[in-house]
Amino acid sequence: MQVLQVQLEIRPDPAEVGRARRWARSRLAGSGIGADEPLAETLILLVSELVTNAVVHTGCPAVLRLQLQGVRDDSSGAPSGTVRLEVADSSGCPPAPRHAQGDETNGRGLELVDGLADRWGWTPEGRGKRIWCEVDRCTSPGVTRAAAYPAYDGFAYEAV
Template identity: 75%
Template structure:
């Protein structure tokens, strides 16, 4: 199986989060992952949360990388890996937001949506990574959570 790796440099501006979401959608479509596949919106939500954390909590540029099944006819299975690197060495902190809190849910969402995730020190900063296994049909509880979060505007 061929693997496609793509990268986007993200500036230290919260407006960059929207650009990152658009970029991910276009790269997924180019890899054969349709926008109507539940895994597509799951990945967009994960990228949105990780890029938001990198930009808002560090105030520094970040690099978004994705590795996904590629080629002319990609398999409807495989793993998509998302990585966000920033120049802040402070480890990510998974918080547990209370009902009315407007923040603190990012890594909790990533934990619920990704099949695996973690972080590694990288140079003077860190790299947060996660993997989502692409399955057809997608039936995991986490995918249902993504659909509910997107439809209710939670996040």
């Protein structure tokens, strides 16, 4: 299985949310997920929600990780796989899903993550935690594996 993993350090500043979205969009495009694909828009929204939660609720630096796993679907030959997003921070406070009422402006983030991701969860990590979500990728049979996933020679890693 081919894996691309990239990460971005996030400062505890609300402006970092926009920077994280731009960074993720460029990394997705570089992996063959076009900016106009519904998958890209879903992933960018998930990045936005997870990074916003880290910045707003922890006040701590964080690390955003994006991991793309590419496999060939044996039945169609089309690329498929899983995209995993993770945000790790040094706050020991667990995520607290809420249900926003009416016109409330906050409290929908983890509900959105739950609705958009195929899986999500969190794990304690040292003094902090890692919140993650995964979206399964299935492309149409007309898209070739080479177009969807550049050759990674097994594993690539980038830290910014």
